Amino acid sequence: MKRNTKVSTAVIRRLPRYYRQLSELQEAGVVRISSSALGKSMGLTASQIRQDLFCFGGFGQQGYGYKVDSLKEEIGEILGISQGHTLIVLGTGNLGRAIIQNFRFSANGFQLLAAFDVDPAVVGTRIAGVPVRHTGELEEFIAANRVDVGLLTVPIAAAQRMGDRLVEAGVKGIWNFTNYEITCASQDVIVESVHFSDSLLALSYMISQREEDNL
């Protein structure tokens, strides 16, 4: 697909939300949706929706709205869902285990290959079918298997070191849950951090505003 290559971060951040919303519409049996209805369900204006989607080649027909399944497919394509990305998890504490057991990797186009830990009690076992290897085998594993993304759920003290090892071993991205801002020596590796606190503080702000409004 031909598309504008300069896309703002804000639009990139909205794309997964479109994809999620369209998946839910599809599951609910909705075939077509107008930009205003799609916008309403996402807290955006119709014109915002049209602008966003125009960045990616402007599907949709004036007066007819968007076909849910094809729009979902196109956005999925843009997001790289069909590219068969692969992933490993570093750290099988409570959070790592929760993600391995519950996150729908395949629905997001990712294949979870293995998990790594140093705890002898878990090395050699499987979590939800995923083999847990010793962290000492990390480089060997990445050399033998194409690994696109390393998910970090190790303790903070180990975050930077494990990030460095992933970069050195040649991953393309790090999905960082450690709450530590790892610095990445390579321009070629993308670090995406999940900060629970950003979400809680936004909620804190909205609650505080609501309280002020109600005074």
Add this chain to the structure above:
Amino acid sequence: MKRNTKVSTAVIRRLPRYYRQLSELQEAGVVRISSSALGKSMGLTASQIRQDLFCFGGFGQQGYGYKVDSLKEEIGEILGISQGHTLIVLGTGNLGRAIIQNFRFSANGFQLLAAFDVDPAVVGTRIAGVPVRHTGELEEFIAANRVDVGLLTVPIAAAQRMGDRLVEAGVKGIWNFTNYEITCASQDVIVESVHFSDSLLALSYMISQREEDNL
């Protein structure tokens, strides 16, 4: 503080990031920072920074930059960090447990009062000092204690029902980790959902773009 009350969602979403960045600068001993340096560390332009902060009353002095500690304090104030918000956790599976054990609630201005579960093996125990009560006691607990936010990490099948119970019991916000879009009958309750998939798909997009660029 006097401030503009119409603030865009995008700015609200950036405020926690400012707060986090400023906390890190403060810990690193930085006293003053220019809008361009602050912007660079956050992937924003200096003018974007000035615009954002202007929304909240425009601190900072032309040519002198921002004082890290007072800017952090003011943003913390805006975010409601000093308001002593309280929170309970519903569901003590791996994810709930990980959050109770590792998330720095107090650094974000929240006090974690209790956790709730139905599993007899955990009810009556403590996780990182936090008492686990039976979910049957939820309403009674909220009636007896001011609870601002309910954090949901229950299984998807229970998400809507537990959300309804929280709303009915009078919480102001729901911090939703269930990956289920709960609908909220009350306009007065704010639902903030954490979607891991949005983060992974943004990473997927950036990796795919990087690959295309390198072809």
